[in-house]
Amino acid sequence: xxxxxxxxxxxxxxxxxxxxxxxxxxxxxxxxxxxxxxxxxxxxxxxxxxxxxxxxxxxxxxxxxxxxxxxxxxxxxxxxxxxxxxxxxxxxxxxxxxxxxxxxxxxxxxxxxxxxxxxxxxxxxxxxxxxxxxxxxxxxxxxxxxxxxxxxxxxxxxxxxxxxxxxxxxxxxxxxxxxxxxxxxxxxxxxxxxxxxxxxxxxxxxxxxxxxxxxxxxxxxxxxxxxxxxxxxxxxxxxxxxxxxxxxxxxxxxxxxxxxxxxxxxxxxxxxxxxxxxxxxxxxxxxxxxxxxxxxxxxxxxxxxxxxxxx
Amino acid sequence: xxxxxxxxxxxxxxxxxxxxxxxxxxxxxxxxxxxxxxxxxxxxxxxxxxxxxxxxxxxxxxxxxxxxxxxxxxxxxxxxxxxxxxxxxxxxxxxxxxxxxxxxxxxxxxxxxxxxxxxxxxxxxxxxxxxxxxxxxxxxxxxxxxxxxxxxxxxxxxxxxxxxxxxxxxxxxxxxxxxxxxxxxxxxxxxxxxxxxxxxxxxxxxxxxxxxxxxxxxxxxxxxxxxxxxxxxxxxxxxxxxxxxxxxxxxxxx
Numbered sequence: 001x002x003x004x005x006x007x008x009x010x011x012x013x014x015x016x017x018x019x020x021x022x023x024x025x026x027x028x029x030x031x032x033x034x035x036x037x038x039x040x041x042x043x044x045x046x047x048x049x050x051x052x053x054x055x056x057x058x059x060x061x062x063x064x065x066x067x068x069x070x071x072x073x074x075x076x077x078x079x080x081x082x083x084x085x086x087x088x089x090x091x092x093x094x095x096x097x098x099x100x101x102x103x104x105x106x107x108x109x110x111x112x113x114x115x116x117x118x119x120x121x122x123x124x125x126x127x128x129x130x131x132x133x134x135x136x137x138x139x140x141x142x143x144x145x146x147x148x149x150x151x152x153x154x155x156x157x158x159x160x161x162x163x164x165x166x167x168x169x170x171x172x173x174x175x176x177x178x179x180x181x182x183x184x185x186x187x188x189x190x191x192x193x194x195x196x197x198x199x200x201x202x203x204x205x206x207x208x209x210x211x212x213x214x215x216x217x218x219x220x221x222x223x224x225x226x227x228x229x230x231x232x233x234x235x236x237x238x239x240x241x242x243x244x245x246x247x248x249x250x251x252x253x254x255x256x257x258x259x260x261x262x263x264x265x266x267x268x269x270x271x272x273x274x275x276x277x278x279x280x281x282x283x284x285x286x287x288x289x290x291x292x293x294x295x296x297x298x299x300x301x302x303x304x305x306x307x308x309x310x311x
Numbered sequence: 312x313x314x315x316x317x318x319x320x321x322x323x324x325x326x327x328x329x330x331x332x333x334x335x336x337x338x339x340x341x342x343x344x345x346x347x348x349x350x351x352x353x354x355x356x357x358x359x360x361x362x363x364x365x366x367x368x369x370x371x372x373x374x375x376x377x378x379x380x381x382x383x384x385x386x387x388x389x390x391x392x393x394x395x396x397x398x399x400x401x402x403x404x405x406x407x408x409x410x411x412x413x414x415x416x417x418x419x420x421x422x423x424x425x426x427x428x429x430x431x432x433x434x435x436x437x438x439x440x441x442x443x444x445x446x447x448x449x450x451x452x453x454x455x456x457x458x459x460x461x462x463x464x465x466x467x468x469x470x471x472x473x474x475x476x477x478x479x480x481x482x483x484x485x486x487x488x489x490x491x492x493x494x495x496x497x498x499x500x501x502x503x504x505x506x507x508x509x510x511x512x513x514x515x516x517x518x519x520x521x522x523x524x525x526x527x528x529x530x531x532x533x534x535x536x537x538x539x540x541x542x543x544x545x546x547x548x549x550x551x552x553x554x555x556x557x558x559x560x561x562x563x564x565x
Contacts, residue, residue, distance in 0.1 A: 040459055045565075050393060050394070050564065051565070052564060066398075071395070082386075082387070083391045084386065085321075085383075085417040087327075088321075088325055092320065092324035094325070095320055095324070096320040096321050097395050099313065099320055100313065100314070102313060140391070303414070
């Protein structure tokens with residue numbers, strides 16, 4: 001279990017992570033979601049003891065990363081696939097990591113085969129494609145057979161084949177009962193891999209819970225209603241306290257579920273042609289929640305946001 | 312021991328240490344051969360003269376030591392290292408130790424290699440190592456290289472960029488120390504306490520170095536300390552510098 005409490009990181013005047021508290025439960029894949037520049041990488045670096053929090057605390061199974069004995073046996077991490085000396089072979093790179101955790105040399109070949117790099121083990125890592133580097137990074141993370149795994153944007157820049165491979169790998173790790181904490185700015189990716197979500201924007205926690213909860217919480221669920229007596233129904237719905245908006249020849253009702261709308265229509269003897277709840281997508285939910293907290297956006301988007309605020 | 316093994320694997324699985332070793336040996340042994348070959352009645356060959364290339368080898372060894380740590384920052388393998396071994400002081404001490412041992416071996420190979428090639432070129436000149444001074448002048452090279460390597464690792468940790476760290480070391484060793492003597496009145500006194508000048512005392516010290524022809528062997532040191540206290544002071548200097556580097560690295564975000 002990873003537990004962050006009041007985690008804060010300042011770089012000069014910039015606040016990268018702001019009073020962030022969350023937990024990552026055991027044996028699940030937890031997605032760490034946020035737009036670029038939201039503070040995901042900084043948070044991961046603090047979890048791993050690379051960066052010191054300005055204030056707050058983060059522990060793995062109750063311990064600071066820096067206090068773990070042979071940490072690679074407890075936590076495996078892939079923060080950046082390019083953290084490799086380009087003139088060192090893949091095998092040599094894993095060999096010194098294995099030596100640091102007193103792992104046998106045979107384990108190096110095991111993980112190389114596991115990620116499919118057995119054939120290029122003696123090639124210099126500098127000549128690897130991004131996909132191969134990513135595999136080497138995952139091999140390094142798995143070296144100590146850790147029960148906790150952290151991946152920072154593992155599919156970033158990969159080709160479809162690479163993405164599919166990583167995705168399958170995550171599923172496999174989760175199926176093995178490992179705790180996986182994986183960051184991404186791609187929501188669709190998270191929807192396919194994660195059960196739980198920690199969502200941040202501008203360094204602040206926006207949401208923590210299951211993926212389903214996130215969608216329910218984030219999207220205002222509406223009900224689409226069609227009726228030959230649309231105007232009359234609209235008046236009654238407004239009277240009952242629901243919000244309505246025109247959607248062509250239908251009404252979009254918010255603040256009232258489909259059962260209540262159906263009962264209201266029956267009581268007022270209004271015929272309904274359609275009564276369908278609309279479920280928001282994860283993408284919609286994400287944009288709705290993080291829309292205000294995107295650090296870098298295009299001038300056009302900023303202008304549009306400005307106009308919306310004035311309107 | 313584990314950490315020494317880790318740093319040893321890291322050092323020997325890249326090419327630059329091997330290149331630096333070859334260049335250091337070529338320079339020192341080459342100069343030894345050159346001194347032996349050009350020696351004549353007016354400039355007789357002696358043991359000090361065989362070590363003429365000592366200073367050039369020192370520069371290359373410091374470059375090797377600097378690169379051992381700055382390339383870790385350059386390629387962020389320092390982060391991978393701190394992930395595997397979060398105890399940064401132990402890691403950096405292990406790194407400095409492995410690099411120092413490597414430097415010591417290069418130093419001994421360079422010194423005895425230079426002496427050996429000179430003996431081969433001029434077999435009729437007696438180059439037997441007899442006095443304590445002669446032993447220091449040859450066998451001491453490894454010690455000076457080792458401690459200088461620790462200084463280079465410390466500077467590398469503090470500066471983190473290869474070019475910057477190497478520039479600091481070379482400007483200091485090759486320019487600042489010799490040029491400080493040009494300062495009126497106090498220049499000579501300051502020079503007597505400059506770290507590399509002090510370290511040189513072990514190699515170029517007693518007997519009275521000022522009596523020796525400058526062309527014979529590396530420039531004599533004018534440090535006021537005796538050879539062993541001098542190298543002790545240089546060792547302390549290296550240790551303090553490494554200590555500062557460790558404190559900084561421990562506090563800093565990796």
